[in-house]
Amino acid sequence: MAPPRPPRVLLSCTPELARYPGDRSFAELAEDAVRRAGGQPLRLDGAWDARPEPPEVDLVVAVLGFRYGPTSREHPPVSVVEADLAEAERRGVPRLVVLLGEEVVGPAWLFADPETGFLQGLFRRSWAGRADAVVSGPGALHRAVLDGVRARVDRPPAAGARRLRRIPGPRDRFVDRPRLLDELDAGRGVQVLTGAAGTGKSWLAAEVAHRRRDEYDVVWWLSCSTPEVFPPVVAELAAALGVDPADDVVGALREHLRRSAVKALVVLDDLTDPKALDLVEGTRCDVLVTSRQDLPGAHRTLAVGPFDREESVRLLLGGTGWSRDEAHDLAGVLLDHPLTVAVAARHARHAGLSARGYRDRLREVVAPTRGSAALRLVLDDVFARDEKVHRLLTTAAQFGPEPVPFALFGEELGDLPGIADVIRWLDWFAPVEVEGQRFTLHPLLAEEVRTRARSAEEPPEFWVVRAMDLLAAAVSENMPFQVVTGIATHMPTVLRRSQEVATSADKPVELVLGMTKVAESLRAHTPALKGLAEATTLAREHHHSLERGRWQLVRDEARRFRDLHGEDDPRTLSATRDAVSALRELGLFGEALDLARTALPAHERAFGPSDAHTLAILNSVAALHRESGDLDEARRAQAEALSRAVAALGEEHEETLAARANLAGLLHEQGHFAAALRLDEDVLRATERLLGTSHPRTLAARAGVAADLLALDRPEEARALNEDVLRRSRRVLGPDHPDTLVAAGNLADSLAALGEDEAALRLDQETHERYRRVLGPDHPDTLLSANNLAAGLRALGRFAEAAEIDRTTAARLREVLGPDHPDARRSADNLALDLRLLEQEGGDRGERS
Secondary structure: OOOOOOOEEEEEOOHHHHOOOOOOOHHHHHHHHHHHOOOEEEOOOOOHHHOOOOOOOOEEEEEEOOOOOOEOOOOOOOEHHHHHHHHHHHHOOOEEEEEEOOOOOOOHHHOOOOOOHHHHHHHHHHHOOOOOEEEOOHHHHHHHHHHHHHHHHHOOOOOOOOOEEEOOOOOOOOOOOHHHHHHHHHOOOEEEEEOOOOOOHHHHHHHHHHHOHHHOOEEEEEEOOOOOOHHHHHHHHHHHOOOOOOOOHHHHHHHHHHHOOOOEEEEEEOOOOHHHHHHHOOOOOEEEEEEOOOOOOOOEEEEOOOOOHHHHHHHHHOOOOOOHHHHHHHHHHOOOOHHHHHHHHHHHHHHOOOHHHHHHHHHHOOOOOHHHHHHHHHHHHHHHHOHHHHHHHHHHOOOOOOOEEHHHHHHHHOOHHHHHHHHHHHOOOOOEEEEOOEEEEOHHHHHHHHHHHHOOOOOOOHHHHHHHHHHHHHOOOOOOHHHHHHHOOHHHHHHHHHHHHOOOOOOOHHHHHHHHHHHHHHHHOHHHHOOOHHHHHHHHHHHHHHHHHHHHHHHHHHHHHHHHHOOOOHHHHHHHHHHHHHHHHOOOHHHHHHHHHHHHHHHHHHHOOOOHHHHHHHHHHHHHHHHOOOHHHHHHHHHHHHHHHHHHHOOOOHHHHHHHHHHHHHHHHOOOHHHHHHHHHHHHHHHHHHHOOOOHHHHHHHHHHHHHHHHOOOHHHHHHHHHHHHHHHHHHOOOOOHHHHHHHHHHHHHHHHOOOHHHHHHHHHHHHHHHHHHHOOOOHHHHHHHHHHHHHHHHOOOHHHHHHHHHHHHHHHHHHHOOOOHHHHHHHHHHHHHHHHHHOOOOOOOOOO
């Protein structure tokens, strides 16, 4: 019997740690420690999860220095080390994190990082208090890595066990509360922290979770503050544990926790509905609950109330320069309320306010409570100083309670110094937690910001529409999919807020369009949001109820702008593009094409022939010709769009590559497969070079090449490419992402072309079931996958089964898309073919979608 292989240990650190000290660097010492501990060290170029075939590793050792190091192309950029640690958490791989302490000595370049140093500061701060070791020099690093790896090698996890962690980073301490912490540390089972908002319940729960994280296989934080948030965060835990949620994510996960030997600590934060406790009923989990209400049941309950006066004084003295008497008096004014005291201390420290000055200003604020007054005071000061922070916080307040990625605000924040400025201002707010690339607003602050927005000059729907625009943009192909999953839980909350600010009699056009955009985005990306069944239903109701009147709304809006401002005004042209999109989505291709062709000269006059807006309407003209069946005109328009994009943007701009891929698709449809292949191969080479081999756009380009090869009767090559695309898509995007399901359909096409009809049918069946589960039975993509399933049955001579599926599919497509939509007509043709084949053998076997 072969001896077991040594555990593979990924060593993740920034390049400068491989250069210093010169005789034996930090990185070399860490590698030596891994070997001495019995491990096999691995060091990679680039992030672990960005490699085409990331190796299986048993442990990730991260050494955190003072420089952020190489970053990704994402916005904001993410360092290789940060990406490695995030990927380890996602995969359930144990981590050993060693932080170089402030007392480390070395040359200036070891510490100086003028461009991204503030990001490393945030990253280091997010690990302060939870790193496995903080070391003062090379020797201490070697010992820490040696001891840490040995401990994990000597006590390997049980077979199949995964160490999963989802806990907020350590919170800025209000003040130590040793009695409460000691009681929580000693307790097991279900423990409930109750108290008013802002008393520090969540901070206490996070502190206990970090203190006890090594006792458990799973430590997971679940937000429960709104009905919309709970299902998706439960579904994330289910997915991490490999549980298929089916229709009842809570029930499926509860049964898994009851049956498994997993030792888990679950935190239910800000619980408002006691039914959420059903998740852990009958399980062996330890549970921490924070809630503003008393909960029924035999739970151990600890009341969290105001600070003791001495606790308030200690916090107010931190950095303010006040005397003890001044801090004591102001603590009484603030009623020793923990969040209010923290807000006052942080605000006074940053603004340089005296105790008397702060008290005088606080008395001038009209507010229902002292806590509200303290929040309004700091909002007044910061918003008056920086409009960018005003916009960011007011928009973020429309979202749910989950962390908000800075990446959502990419265009507005701009470059790295812009992000740094915003983060410095956010430090004024005690109720804002900045953790790496994300920030979280305390619910009391978010409510105060929304109250402020309602009394401002903007109409009540302004900030909700803005939030919906950001979310809709985030789920476009230009946003990293990790960001899409990061903002997923905010979508249903924003949809609910859109209902709150709209009146049933007169919804503003912008609000209606925004609700529809987010609803469509939510439906399209449901695979990323498992467990959002209720939210998806809400979005679908929005979509169906609004779509019927959407064309009239955008038509009237376009006419209004044209009458007010003229046909060449940018506002008129923007409304016209919206109208073209609405008509196209409704399947009214002729009307959309007429409008787009009329709008093209106006765009050229207003913006120039190669502006992004002009190229967008020209691409719409090409796409609408294609959808109307006029492939020659579509090809001419697309070739013109490509020529203009090359001249204005260059050969390898993303818009140029998209136009080239679209032209390749048209050539393919016209039967010019060799010409299409040349273009698709050009796009593939460029995307691989610019974006890497596993980026979603690269995978789409590779799928285009595979389709050309299949049409050129080179099915073996097409199959190899499609298998590669499907494997990478499952790893990068997940098994239920729309692009992954398309990739599965493409592979089924390749298998069918090779005569492997049984294998193609099995893949079609699996893909169709995934579509049904994640998008619902009546989603157009689900119905088109049913068409493929029927084609597979037809190929095997199972005509009656194919006819049954096509009959249902044709009826549903007529209802969902309308009888004149091309997909509905194609499905009807397939049904007619099934009925003919039931009477005679042979003949054409029908068309796959």
